[in-house]
Amino acid sequence: MNLANFRELGGYQSSNGKKVKNKRLLRSGEVYQLNEASVEALNDHELTKIIDLRGEKEISSRPDDKINDVSYHWIDIMKEVHDNGSMEDLMDMADIKAVDRHMMGIYENLILNEGAQEGYQKYFKELLSTETGGVLFHCFAGKDRTGIAAVLTLELLDVPKMTIYEDYLATNRQRKKPNELFLAEAASRGFSDVQLAGAKVALEVKKEYLDYSYDLINQHFGGVQNYTKEVLKVNSQDVQLLQHLYLEK
Known part of the structure; x- marks a missing residue:
């Protein structure tokens, strides 16, 4: 299977004892x-909708595969962020700390940038309009743009923070092999040890990135509930519908 960082949120238990529906x-x-194994896995999960959170350049160079009977929806989360940095740009930074700072900046934009906020509004509208079947949301690595989408979704499904962090950090385990292959290829192309170390940071997630995201939400909006309601326009009726659609009865 070559669909990297793939997993479902099904089975996670909410604070009220219900579980997120499988598939x-x-x-x-x-x-x-x-x-073929990846396509079979998606079919096994009864996929009906793909939400692509990548930018225009990413899509033009590596477009999503077309899968029978699956609708495709593009939401460019970082469309108004002009300095989100390619991997090679990140590898040219001076040191690991510079890459780390850049990654923190990405999370700041994911929470505070108006274009990103608009994108996550659209993302929740897609979830709320999908009554049956699996919804796959993704970006390039499935860790930052996708990670915040998963965090906000699990928050609205009343899943405990400990579980949310576990799912977020599972990326480092899920991407271990793809990251090793990427770094091996970069090394063969002559990138230095310093550049490879920076790339490794950019390919992974850290608890501190999610801590920072929560801190920004709390500082600027008074918590996730206010943020999703006031900024992402997900009202209490929407939350009830989301829980009806995605939590077991």
Whole structure:
């Protein structure tokens, strides 16, 4: 299977004892040139909708595969962020700390940038309009744009923070092999040890990135509930519908 960082949110238990439905909420990296095993896995999860959170350049160079009977929806989360940095740009930074700072900046934009906020509004509208079948949301690596989408979704499904952090950090385990292959290829192309160390940071997630995201939400909006209601326009009726659609009865 070559669909990187793929997993479902099904089975996570909410604070009120209900569980997230299986085969409903799926997350991954890019859906590009999938092998047969990956397509079978998506079919097994009853996929009906793909939400692509990548930018225009990413889509033009590596477009999502077309899968029979699956609708495709593009939401460019970082469309108004002009300095989100390619991997090679990140590898040219001076040191690991510079890459780390850049990654923190990405999370700041994901929470505070108006274009990103508009994108996550659209994302929730797609979830709320999907009554049956699996919804796969993804970006390139399935870790940052996708990670925040998963965090906000699980928050509204009343899943405890400990579980939310566990799912977020599972990316480092899920992407271990793809990251090793990427770094090996970069090394063969002559990138230095310093550049490879920076790339490794950019390919992974850290608890501190999610801590920072929560801190920004709390400082600027008074908590996730206010943020989703006032900024993402997900009202109490929407939350009830989301829980009806994606939590077991």
